[in-house]
Amino acid sequence: MQPIDQFLSHRLKTLRKEKGWSLDKTSKETGVSKAMLGQIERSESSPTLATLWKIASGFNTSLSAFIESNQDVSTGNEIREADQLRHKPSIDEMLVAPLFPYDQQYGFELFELTLMPGYERLSDPHVKGVTEHVIVIRGEMELLIEGKWQPMKQGEAIRFAADKEHGYRNLSDQPAVFHNLIYYAES
Known part of the structure; x- marks a missing residue:
């Protein structure tokens, strides 16, 4: 790679x-x-x-x-391991594991994201129709949705329209790990 x-x-x-x-x-x-x-x-x-x-x-x-250099679309079963995929694709203090890169057949991509302690990121709106599904796997975090920070703990899940400003932060002293399924509505 x-x-x-x-x-x-x-x-x-x-x-x-x-x-x-x-x-x-x-x-x-x-x-x-x-x-x-x-x-x-x-x-x-x-x-x-x-x-x-x-x-x-x-x-x-x-x-x-x-962020995923190998985007070969599998036609069958595929096993991918977050530990092998996890990396830091930008200067941000966020680790990203592209569990399933975008595939037009399914209309989504799935990431495992790790927010380091104290990390905060505000996100500009994505294109119209993009929806995010966040499931906290480990730790605690907050999501900025409709101008309000929503606390989330392990096991909680939320779906929101990502074509509006939103954000992610970890105010704890431990990493927060979550899955983020990003669905792209057909243009």
């Missing part, structure tokens, strides 16, 4: 080429500065997860398209 910065560089260049977009056009579509896009393409900068989301949304693609 190639280092994440090289993967991101290659993926961004490939998507821009497929769309025929300049860096200016990509900046307008994603809301990410031309300078930052250039740094990512030259493997000079590691973006935050929020920046990766902006880029993915601008290209109308899934987040896993930017």
Whole structure:
């Protein structure tokens, strides 16, 4: 597996080429500065997860398209282990295991996410129709939904419209681990 910065560089260049977009056009579509896009393409900068989301949304693609280098779709049973998939795809203090990258057949992607103690991330709205399903596996965390932080503990689950501003935080002194199933409504 190639280092994440090289993967991101290659993926961004490939998507821009497929769309025929300049860096200016990509900046307008994603809301990410031309300078930052250039740094990512030259493997000079590691973006935050929020920046990766902006880029993915601008290209109308899934987040896993930017963090999972092997996106072969399985036609049968598939076993994937979070311990083997878990990594830090950005400069954020969040660990990500892409359990099942986006597959158009199913319309979703499934992640195991680990929030380190004290971590907080606000997320811009995703494209219209995106829904997130969060299930806390270990620890405690909070979700920002409709402007209010919702405490969640192990075993609790929630579904919310992710096409509105939302966020995740861990105020405890222990890591919080949760599954996040992100469903993309058909365009």
